[in-house]
Amino acid sequence: MTHAAQSAASMSAVCVEGGFADPVIEAQVAFRALMDAMARPGSLCDLPGSLAPPAPLPEGLAAIALTLCDPDTPVWLASVYDTPEVRGWLAFHCACPLVVEPAQSAFAFAPAGAECPPLTAFNSGTQEYPDRSTTLLLAVEALTGGAPLHLEGPGIRSRETLAAVGLPEGFVAERAENRALFPRGGDLLLVAGLKVCALPRTTRVTAASAGMSTDEGAE
Amino acid sequence: MTGQAQDIAGGMAAYNFAYLDEQTKRMIRRAILKGIAIPGYQVPFASREMPMPYGWGTGGVQVTASIIGRDDTLKVIDQGADDTTNAVSIRAFFQKVADVAVTTRTREASVIQTRHRIPEEPLTASQVLVYQVPIPEPLRFLEPRETETRKMHALEEYGLMHVKLYEDIARHGHIATTYAYPVLVDDRYVMDPSPTPKFDNPKMDMCEALQLFGAGREKRIYAIPPYTRVVSLDFEDHPFEVQRFEEPCALCAARDVYLDEVILDDKGGRMFVCSDTDHCEERRAAGHRGHLAAEEAYATTEAAQ
Amino acid sequence: MYVAVKGGEAAIANAHRLLGDRRRGNRDLPSITLDQLVGQLSLAVDRVMAEASLYAPHLAALAVKQARGDMIEAIFLLRAYRTTLPRFGASLPVETGEMVAERRVSATFKDLPGGQVLGPTFDYTHRLLDPELAGDGEVDAALVSETDGDPLMRVTDILAHEDIIESSRGAAGDTPLPEEPSGDLTREPLEFPMQRDQRLQALARGDEGFLLSLGYSTQRGYGRTHPFVGEIRMGEVEVELDVPELGFAVSLGTIKVTECQMVTQFAGSAKAPPQFTRGYGLVFGQSERKAMSMALVDRALRADEFGEDRLAPAQDEEFVISHSDNVQATGFVEHLKLPHYVDFQAELDLVRRMRGEFEAREAADLETDNASREAAE
Numbered sequence: 020m021t022h023a024a025q026s027a028a029s030m031s032a033v034c035v036e037g038g039f040a041d042p043v044i045e046a047q048v049a050f051r052a053l054m055d056a057m058a059r060p061g062s063l064c065d066l067p068g069s070l071a072p073p074a075p076l077p078e079g080l081a082a083i084a085l086t087l088c089d090p091d092t093p094v095w096l097a098s099v100y101d102t103p104e105v106r107g108w109l110a111f112h113c114a115c116p117l118v119v120e121p122a123q124s125a126f127a128f129a130p131a132g133a134e135c136p137p138l139t140a141f142n143s144g145t146q147e148y149p150d151r152s153t154t155l156l157l158a159v160e161a162l163t164g165g166a167p168l169h170l171e172g173p174g175i176r177s178r179e180t181l182a183a184v185g186l187p188e189g190f191v192a193e194r195a196e197n198r199a200l201f202p203r204g205g206d207l208l209l210v211a212g213l214k215v216c217a218l219p220r221t222t223r224v225t226a227a228s229a230g231m232s233t234d235e236g237a238e
Numbered sequence: 239m240t241g242q243a244q245d246i247a248g249g250m251a252a253y254n255f256a257y258l259d260e261q262t263k264r265m266i267r268r269a270i271l272k273g274i275a276i277p278g279y280q281v282p283f284a285s286r287e288m289p290m291p292y293g294w295g296t297g298g299v300q301v302t303a304s305i306i307g308r309d310d311t312l313k314v315i316d317q318g319a320d321d322t323t324n325a326v327s328i329r330a331f332f333q334k335v336a337d338v339a340v341t342t343r344t345r346e347a348s349v350i351q352t353r354h355r356i357p358e359e360p361l362t363a364s365q366v367l368v369y370q371v372p373i374p375e376p377l378r379f380l381e382p383r384e385t386e387t388r389k390m391h392a393l394e395e396y397g398l399m400h401v402k403l404y405e406d407i408a409r410h411g412h413i414a415t416t417y418a419y420p421v422l423v424d425d426r427y428v429m430d431p432s433p434t435p436k437f438d439n440p441k442m443d444m445c446e447a448l449q450l451f452g453a454g455r456e457k458r459i460y461a462i463p464p465y466t467r468v469v470s471l472d473f474e475d476h477p478f479e480v481q482r483f484e485e486p487c488a489l490c491a492a493r494d495v496y497l498d499e500v501i502l503d504d505k506g507g508r509m510f511v512c513s514d515t516d517h518c519e520e521r522r523a524a525g526h527r528g529h530l531a532a533e534e535a536y537a538t539t540e541a542a543q
Numbered sequence: 544m545y546v547a548v549k550g551g552e553a554a555i556a557n558a559h560r561l562l563g564d565r566r567r568g569n570r571d572l573p574s575i576t577l578d579q580l581v582g583q584l585s586l587a588v589d590r591v592m593a594e595a596s597l598y599a600p601h602l603a604a605l606a607v608k609q610a611r612g613d614m615i616e617a618i619f620l621l622r623a624y625r626t627t628l629p630r631f632g633a634s635l636p637v638e639t640g641e642m643v644a645e646r647r648v649s650a651t652f653k654d655l656p657g658g659q660v661l662g663p664t665f666d667y668t669h670r671l672l673d674p675e676l677a678g679d680g681e682v683d684a685a686l687v688s689e690t691d692g693d694p695l696m697r698v699t700d701i702l703a704h705e706d707i708i709e710s711s712r713g714a715a716g717d718t719p720l721p722e723e724p725s726g727d728l729t730r731e732p733l734e735f736p737m738q739r740d741q742r743l744q745a746l747a748r749g750d751e752g753f754l755l756s757l758g759y760s761t762q763r764g765y766g767r768t769h770p771f772v773g774e775i776r777m778g779e780v781e782v783e784l785d786v787p788e789l790g791f792a793v794s795l796g797t798i799k800v801t802e803c804q805m806v807t808q809f810a811g812s813a814k815a816p817p818q819f820t821r822g823y824g825l826v827f828g829q830s831e832r833k834a835m836s837m838a839l840v841d842r843a844l845r846a847d848e849f850g851e852d853r854l855a856p857a858q859d860e861e862f863v864i865s866h867s868d869n870v871q872a873t874g875f876v877e878h879l880k881l882p883h884y885v886d887f888q889a890e891l892d893l894v895r896r897m898r899g900e901f902e903a904r905e906a907a908d909l910e911t912d913n914a915s916r917e918a919a920e
Binding site: 253254257259262282283284286287288289291292293294296316317318321322323324325326327330353354355372382383384385410411412414416417418433434435436437455457481496497498499513 | 551552554555619622623625626627629728729730731732733734735736861865870871873874875876877878881882883884885886888889890891892893896897900
């Protein structure tokens with residue numbers, strides 16, 4: 020076997036393997052985690068963990084891709100994830116088209132930080148069809164142990180606290196701008212390991228120290 | 239069997255878990271997530287042909303089929319009762335295609351599919367309520383065109399609805415809408431709560447459970463997340479009020495529940511009993527007795543079955 | 544009093560058993576075979592395939608048998624099966640110009656290359672019940688003349704050569720080209736206003752009776768389009784699938800279709816010159832009535848393209864498309880037989896209350912009348 024053929028063979032093994040062991044059941048379990056997360060912003064939900072996606076695609080993002088993405092959902096990848104192995108793996112398991120423009124995507128995968136374009140680069144839907152927006156999947160370091168943020172809105176009884184580590188700078192202001200677009204706007208899934216936390220467009224995010232006055236200002 | 243018949247029997251493959259194929263489930267799941275993110279907004283989806291007729295719960299069935307898993311316990315009610323024929327049929331469908339545990343007990347269920355009622359017992363955070371919806375568009379009877387009603391929602395232009403309700407008051411002294419009574423969700427979208435009696439509307443407000451709505455024929459999915467403000471439309475001088483029954487349930491003596499009127503004879507004899515059959519049974523098991531709940535009456539009913 | 548609804552499970556099982564018994568009928572008679580249905584009730588089988596959007600004669604025959612001959616029920620059965628089928632890909636557009644036509648007639652030209660081919664038609668039969676058919680008498684074999692096998696020229700192409708008919712891409716030029724993907728309303732959410740490709744798909748699946756009546760209404764002045772049957776052709780066409788791995792299209796076999804091209808006069812508008820315009824109908828199997836009705840309604844629905852006023856029901860896209868699907872329609876109409884007693888109870892309460900208030904008002908008015916009369920006396 021030539022070197023090229025060998026690497027092609029290992030490449031295709033990387034692409035073919037590492038999916039859900041039981042796709043029907045695990046996709047359902049993963050979806051229920053996402054549905055719970057979206058219905059209760061700020062709560063941390065568990066994704067099933069039998070995946071072995073090619074690096075550098077985080078396992079949690081991979082689980083969501085396999086649960087929600089398919090030929091009907093254009094996907095945008097941050098450049099750090101945009102490797103031949105990840106492309107091949109997504110092509111084999113999801114068959115999702117990959118797009119260059121963030122605004123054309125139904126789902127966007129990015130690590131928090133400089134790799135991720137500002138929210139305005141994504142699609143926030145139209146006033147008639149606010150559902151035609153990009154859902155951003157953002158990998159963060161951790162979902163606990165960071166500076167606390169207060170969350171309010173549908174799905175939250177009174178107030179929820181999120182203390183994720185590694186959120187991008189200006190996060191609170193960006194979510195407030197997004198909130199102001201309602202019903203347009205982007206929904207956000209924060210992922211660390213196999214934990215997922217959702218911040219739909221309805222959630223009002225404030226810095227815990229800022230107090231109520233900023234909170235109202237964000238409205 | 240002829241060769242042709244054998245071919246046909248052999249060629250018809252087995253169905254997927256919960257009937258729908260995975261691509262359909264993904265499409266519906268994405269719509270559900272959008273619905274939760276935009277409370278009260280009707281998300282268009284490519285509704286599939288189901289093996290039961292349109293108008294008989296195909297929307298609710300598609301939603302349930304897309305969320306249900308092996309650990310779920312399903313309850314199906316129609317008119318509040320677990321034993322109405324269509325509820326029986328839908329429950330049997332999921333037992334067959336998903337081999338899922340079923341119950342009639344509200345509190346034991348993790349997924350409850352309903353037509354026309356919300357259970358009397360308050361729902362909890364570990365439950366999902368799935369509504370079957372015939373006409374999801376609350377403005378449809380005022381404006382039959384989808385292109386127009388979509389604009390009205392986009393512009394938050396709900397004046398027509400208020401005019402309609404106010405005309406009712408002017409003409410009849412009442413708002414003459416008793417079921418499918420429109421609500422405002424999270425102060426933005428006017429939403430049809432499905433044809434539940436307006437008696438149930440207050441239960442939707444700040445409900446602990448996630449509420450999902452599926453309209454198969456009209457191809458729409460929408461949602462109310464838990465702890466979301468759901469306000470029935472009204473006017474300051476004509477506040478929203480629900481129907482009150484003068485007598486308690488004849489079997490379990492419950493008050494402040496929705497009752498069915500049961501005709502006993504052709505001379506005007508009638509009794510009122512709980513519409514929520516599980517609620518009634520639980521109360522009777524706990525020792526509550528209505529005025530027609532004599533032990534003998536039970537014996538006869540049981541025997542008749 | 545719960546007896547009526549309790550035991551629903553047993554009642555349903557018993558009802559379905561009775562249905563099975565009635566469907567089978569007299570056990571002394573042989574059960575009807577699918578081959579008999581496909582061969583002898585072929586137009587029923589064709590209609591089921593057309594409105595279920597699934598070309599599968601024996602499955603359609605099974606649906607007809609299972610539905611006891613109820614066409615809409617059979618269409619429903621086949622559609623519910625179709626939903627579960629995996630999609631391997633989209634075939635190339637069928638080339639009806641290459642059709643091996645069993646029938647081809649034109650009302651616009653007396654004669655044309657290839658001639659008028661009547662084929663197996665009810666046209667010009669005298670509708671007299673035939674006692675011979677009650678038995679199993681001998682039937683004469685068909686006399687089929689050998690054709691040269693050359694494809695028959697399309698009538699619309701003759702007009703196109705003279706440039707007096709609109710392009711087949713429509714006045715707006717937005718009908719997808721053969722190589723462009725077309726919409727699929729069984730996979731994508733419906734959105735109004737629709738593109739013509741999706742609209743034609745909806746019409747092809749639409750109820751024959753509904754489209755017939757709508758088409759008829761345009762002839763009677765509700766959205767008149769001055770139609771002529773440019774051509775009707777019925778026969779076998781080849782279905783091909785592009786296989787990227789092979790680099791060429793492979794043939795999957797042939798299907799029978801009926802195509803109708805209506806040619807309608809158009810006096811011209813600010814945007815377009817006077818010319819003939821098209822209404823198009825294409826259905827699985829042999830169904831001229833459906834193809835013609837579809838073509839009439841297609842043309843009526845294109846009113847906006849030609850700057851025509853939309854005044855008639857047949858020109859109203861939302862009205863036509865939202866109500867043309869008989870499986871949806873029958874489901875929702877028939878759902879009224881499901882229990883609605885919870886809502887009825889709410890209405891009962893309201894009507895009783897309003898009735899009470901009405902009677903109280905009447906009584907009060909009567910009293911005031913009496914009082915004033917007494918005062919006057």
